[in-house]
Amino acid sequence: MTTFSDIEQAQKRISSIVKTTPIFQSRLLNHWLGHNIYFKAECLQRTGAFKLRGAMNVLAKCHELGKLPRKVVANSSGNHAQAVAFAAAQFGIPAHIFCSDAVSPIKAAATEFYGAELSTFSSRTLADKAVEDASKEEGVLWIPPFNHPDIIAGQGTVTLESLQQLQEMNVKADAIVAPCGGGGLLSGAIVTNAAYKEQGLLDNTEVIGAEPLNANDAARSLQSGVIEVLEGTPDTLADGAATPSLGPHTFKIVQSVDDFYEVDEIQIAYWTQWLHHLLKLHIEPTCAMTMAAVAAWISNKSPNQHVLVLLSGGNISQATMSKIWQTDYLQHPPIMNPDA
Amino acid sequence: MTTFSDIEQAQKRISSIVKTTPIFQSRLLNHWLGHNIYFKAECLQRTGAFKLRGAMNVLAKCHELGKLPRKVVANSSGNHAQAVAFAAAQFGIPAHIFCSDAVSPIKAAATEFYGAELSTFSSRTLADKAVEDASKEEGVLWIPPFNHPDIIAGQGTVTLESLQQLQEMNVKADAIVAPCGGGGLLSGAIVTNAAYKEQGLLDNTEVIGAEPLNANDAARSLQSGVIEVLEGTPDTLADGAATPSLGPHTFKIVQSVDDFYEVDEIQIAYWTQWLHHLLKLHIEPTCAMTMAAVAAWISNKSPNQHVLVLLSGGNISQATMSKIWQTDYLQHPPIMNPDA
Numbered sequence: 001m002t003t004f005s006d007i008e009q010a011q012k013r014i015s016s017i018v019k020t021t022p023i024f025q026s027r028l029l030n031h032w033l034g035h036n037i038y039f040k041a042e043c044l045q046r047t048g049a050f051k052l053r054g055a056m057n058v059l060a061k062c063h064e065l066g067k068l069p070r071k072v073v074a075n076s077s078g079n080h081a082q083a084v085a086f087a088a089a090q091f092g093i094p095a096h097i098f099c100s101d102a103v104s105p106i107k108a109a110a111t112e113f114y115g116a117e118l119s120t121f122s123s124r125t126l127a128d129k130a131v132e133d134a135s136k137e138e139g140v141l142w143i144p145p146f147n148h149p150d151i152i153a154g155q156g157t158v159t160l161e162s163l164q165q166l167q168e169m170n171v172k173a174d175a176i177v178a179p180c181g182g183g184g185l186l187s188g189a190i191v192t193n194a195a196y197k198e199q200g201l202l203d204n205t206e207v208i209g210a211e212p213l214n215a216n217d218a219a220r221s222l223q224s225g226v227i228e229v230l231e232g233t234p235d236t237l238a239d240g241a242a243t244p245s246l247g248p249h250t251f252k253i254v255q256s257v258d259d260f261y262e263v264d265e266i267q268i269a270y271w272t273q274w275l276h277h278l279l280k281l282h283i284e285p286t287c288a289m290t291m292a293a294v295a296a297w298i299s300n301k302s303p304n305q306h307v308l309v310l311l312s313g314g315n316i317s318q319a320t321m322s323k324i325w326q327t328d329y330l331q332h333p334p335i336m337n338p339d340a
Numbered sequence: 341m342t343t344f345s346d347i348e349q350a351q352k353r354i355s356s357i358v359k360t361t362p363i364f365q366s367r368l369l370n371h372w373l374g375h376n377i378y379f380k381a382e383c384l385q386r387t388g389a390f391k392l393r394g395a396m397n398v399l400a401k402c403h404e405l406g407k408l409p410r411k412v413v414a415n416s417s418g419n420h421a422q423a424v425a426f427a428a429a430q431f432g433i434p435a436h437i438f439c440s441d442a443v444s445p446i447k448a449a450a451t452e453f454y455g456a457e458l459s460t461f462s463s464r465t466l467a468d469k470a471v472e473d474a475s476k477e478e479g480v481l482w483i484p485p486f487n488h489p490d491i492i493a494g495q496g497t498v499t500l501e502s503l504q505q506l507q508e509m510n511v512k513a514d515a516i517v518a519p520c521g522g523g524g525l526l527s528g529a530i531v532t533n534a535a536y537k538e539q540g541l542l543d544n545t546e547v548i549g550a551e552p553l554n555a556n557d558a559a560r561s562l563q564s565g566v567i568e569v570l571e572g573t574p575d576t577l578a579d580g581a582a583t584p585s586l587g588p589h590t591f592k593i594v595q596s597v598d599d600f601y602e603v604d605e606i607q608i609a610y611w612t613q614w615l616h617h618l619l620k621l622h623i624e625p626t627c628a629m630t631m632a633a634v635a636a637w638i639s640n641k642s643p644n645q646h647v648l649v650l651l652s653g654g655n656i657s658q659a660t661m662s663k664i665w666q667t668d669y670l671q672h673p674p675i676m677n678p679d680a
Contacts, residue, residue, distance in 0.1 A: 028453050043620040106670045107618065113368055273658065277446065280383040280622045280654035314620035318613065318668035325665055328658035331448045 001252070002149045003193030007156035007188060012156065013060040017090055018053055021045050023165050025276040028164045034337030035298050035305045037291075038171065039275075040162045043283045044313030047086050047114070049079035050158050050312050051145070054184060055087040057154030058143050063091060070139030071096065075124075075131040076102040078240065079313050080145040085116030087143075090096040098131040100124045104317050127282070128293055146182030146193045147247025156188025162308050163196060173205050173308040175297060176289045180209040180260075181243040183250030190253050206258035210293035211237040218244050222260055228253050236321055240286030240313060261293035268292070270329040275311075277330060285324060287312040290293075295334065303337070341593065342489045342513030344535030347496035347528060348392070353400040354494065355572055358393055359428055361385050366618040370622050373643045374677030375638050377631075378511065378617075380502045383623045383654025387426050387454070389580075390498050390652050391420035391485070394524060395427040398483050403431060410479030411436065415457050416462075417443040418580065419653050420485040427465030427483075438471040440464045444657050476560035486522030487587025496528025503536060507593040513545050517630045517636060518550040518650040520558045520600075521581040523590030525652055528629040530593050550566065550633035553602040557585050562600055567591050577608045577660055580626030580653060600634035608632070610669040616650075617670060625654040625664060643677070 003118040003185050042050040057147055062068050068091055074084040077099035088095035100118035121127040135142035144151060154292055159176060166173055176193055180184045196202040215234035221227050229245040237244055246254060268282045272288035275281065290309050298305055316324075364379040382390040393618050408431055414424040417439035437451055441460035451458055460672060461467040467673065469635035473484035483493060499516060506513055513680050518526045526549045534544040546677055551558050555574035569585040576582055612628035630649050638645050656664075 008493050028450060031453060043464060104670070106673070109673055113371060236654060273661075276661075277624045277656070280388060282616045282620045282622055316617070318665055321613075321616075321665040322662075325658055325661040330444070330658050333446070333449055 002152040002156065002187065002191055002249070004151050004191055006149065006153035007141065007160050007192055010057040010153040011066065011157045011160055014053060014056040014157065017046070017056055018157070020161060020179040021043055023162065024279050024281065026286055029278050029334070032337055032340045033298065034303045034336045035295065035307060036171070038162070038166060038173070038306065038308045039279060040158060040308065040310050041281060042158055042310065047079065047082040047110070047176035048313055049082035049083065051154060052081040052086060053157050054146070054154035055083040055143055056090070058150045059093070061086050061150055062141070066265055068093065068275055069141035070207070072141045072143050073098065073131050073134045074143045075189060076129050076145055077107060079130070081107065081111045081116070081314055082114060084143050085111045085114035089198070091117040096134060098127040098134070100127055100166045104124070107315065113132050125270070146184035146243070147249045149249060152184050152191070152253070154250060155184040157183060159189040160242060162223050162310070163192065164310065167256045171306050172202060173206055174305045175206045176308045176310070177208045177210065177287050177294055178310040179238070179241050179312055180211045180254065180292050181286065183242040183246045183254045185310060186257065187250045187253035189310065190256050191299065194256070194275070194318055201323050208259045208261070208293050208297055209254065209257045210261045210263055210290045212238040212241055212268065212289065213264045215242045216262045217261055218254060219262050221246055221251060222255065222257070223336040236271070237265055237285040237323060238289050239320065255282055259297060263289045265326050269324050269327065273329045275332060281311070282314045282316065283311050284313045285320065295336065299336065342492040342496065342531055342589070342612065343525065344574060346489065346493035346530055347500050347532055350397040350490070350493040351497045351500055352468040353404065354393055354396040354497065355405040358394055359385055360501060363502065364619050364621065367586070369618050371582070372673050372677055372680045373638065374643045374680065375647060376500070377510070377649045378506060378513070378646065379619060380498060380648065380650050381621060382498055382650065382652050383621055387422040387450070388501070388653055388655045392426055392523060393425035393497050394486070394491035394494035394501050395420070395423040395483055396430070398488070398490045399427050399431050399433070401490055401557060402481070408434065409481035412472050412481045413438065413474045414483045414485070415439060415467050416485055419655055420454070421451045421453060424483050425454035428590070429455040436474060437468040438474070440467055445584065447655065455512060458497065461503050479528040486524035486583070488590045492524050492527045492531070492589060492593070495524040496532050498525060498650055499532040503532065506648065512542055513648040514645045515546045515548055516517065516648045516650070517548045517550065517634055517637070518582050519520065519578070519630050519652055520594065521552045521583040521624050521626065523558065523586045523594045524618070525650060526597065527590045527593035529650065530596050532615060534596070534659070548599045548601070548633050548637055549597045550601045550603055552578040552581055552608065552629065552631045553604045556602045557584045558594065559600055559602050561586055561591060562595065562597070577605055577612070577663060578629050579660065580624055581629070601636055602631045603632040606607045609624045609667065611663050613669045614674060622654045622656065623651050624653045624656055625660065635676065639676065
């Protein structure tokens with residue numbers, strides 16, 4: 001089980017490579033909502049997503065223990081692939097990424113730029129089989145995308161770093177909101193928040209998760225009490241949260257989440273447009289989605305809540321961008337503040 | 341005529357309100373091109389565009405001289421409107437903006453949020469007439485969008501600030517590239533570069549302008565030696581550069597530009613997609629366009645040129661975003677480096 005001390009150690013371990021990403025605010029959005037939203041811009045992280053933190057923590061810990069693998073492998077066509085490729089290069093280790101041949105050319109090019117070998121297969125199942133075989137060779141480490149204590153500890157540094165930045169701004173968060181795919185980022189937020197509350201640094205801060213309605217395995221898992229698995233490939237703009245299921249490590253932690261929202265596709269597109277426009281950041285629908293959870297959560301709260309939103313990444317395909325911007329959602333600003 | 345000293349004074353005058361915007365780089369893009377590109381992110385400026393600098397300089401100078409107007413007016417439906425509204429609010433002066441009723445709801449909402457009164461008219465011509473009438477009242481100052489020495493001095497602070505940031509990074513720019521609409525930003529770059537060269541701080545640095553082929557009044561003006569005016573409304577994604585013509589002040593300075601490129605609509609969309617993706621910034625096609633000029637300019641240069649690109653703003657309508665992302669230009673990265 002990942003502890004807060006693991007997250008603190010992860011932060012020390014990865015700080016020389018991982019960027020301290022800025023926190024953005026929109027005066028206009030705060031005015032319209034009547035609340036204060038703080039956006040942690042992990043889209044500006046190296047490789048374009050927070051995933052680098054977990055992969056870096058795994059390898060930096062191996063290095064610390066004098067147990068660096070000879071080679072690393074991973075199966076991913078998304079942000080985790082680029083994270084593993086980049087992290088391995090920092091330690092001069094070869095990385096081999098296995099994925100379906102549906103991988104987008106830009107993600108493939110970026111993964112190879114970071115120095116990894118890329119093997120594509122006609123299906124994800126075949127890629128999964130290949131990575132399993134490759135991981136059996138001696139000295140090869142298979143870096144999983146979320147379901148591992150060291151990955152969760154690395155992803156937890158997003159929340160820890162954000163809370164340190166908010167402290168410098170003399171702000172106490174009332175809520176921390178994160179998207180939920182495999183649950184690594186959300187788990188890290190839950191562990192960090194619990195420790196901050198124990199230490200008296202935060203009071204009643206809630207951790208809130210958000211997931212696409214069309215890929216709601218985590219919501220269903222939280223209801224049923226067992227890990228539910230998506231059937232088939234979900235149809236959602238929030239592709240970073242289309243992970244088939246939580247893992248045992250993340251599920252155990254995510255069960256302590258304070259609130260959890262399922263977001264429909266219109267809300268995902270709506271908030272992606274608005275956050276692109278207001279923050280001037282190119283952020284994934286996966287994380288813009290969290291604003292629908294924020295809007296729901298603050299709707300029955302007193303004014304001037306302080307909400308930390310974790311913007312997980314900024315890697316978006318043309319097909320997704322084209323879908324996001326099909327309809328004009330900028331006609332009607334999200335006004336909830338009666339004085340706005 | 342705007343001098344470098346005017347730009348230095350403008351920088352001091354506006355520094356408490358205007359943000360020092362960061363410079364972004366893309367390792368991947370630099371690798372592909374074989375050159376080093378430095379992006380000045382004025383999309384992260386307050387109001388989402390560099391235009392604030394000019395408007396702030398005008399009013400801060402009035403304030404300095406004890407001649408603050410009773411009220412300011414401007415005719416714009418774009419970034420200048422928000423800049424004037426925001427700047428006026430800093431000095432507690434009412435602002436009245438006149439524009440066509442084709443103004444996008446988000447730009448109207450932002451302008452009003454900054455405290456300005458907004459009057460819309462059935463045509464731009466009627467709005468122009470109304471602002472002229474309003475400006476005749478006593479104590480009313482009409483703030484023009486580009487054709488004024490104090491506006492040019494304010495916009496010049498983008499280049500000055502960038503060169504100061506590059507100096508801290510020990511980088512000497514070989515070229516400074518700016519989009520050209522009314523020519524304020526480009527004029528400021530030309531004046532600043534000339535002064536830096538005179539002072540021996542830069543050597544052979546060239547200033548390069550870029551304009552949409554479909555709104556090429558400046559290119560035609562540079563050829564003919566007189567100010568050419570666009571006929572009708574140009575059809576271009578780069579709406580910030582669709583200004584009908586340069587003004588006498590900007591034309592005089594822009595005539596000293598070292599190189600000037602006309603960019604077609606496909607190139608504009610291509611570079612907007614790539615810069616959104618690589619920089620994770622929501623930037624206007626008007627400034628992404630400059631990368632086509634960079635690509636043309638570096639094509640016959642020795643490797644490792646240092647190029648400063650001025651990203652002017654990040655206010656984009658849904659209609660424009662939808663057009664930009666219609667076709668997938670991310671399939672083929674812009675590779676010019678034989679070793680990439």
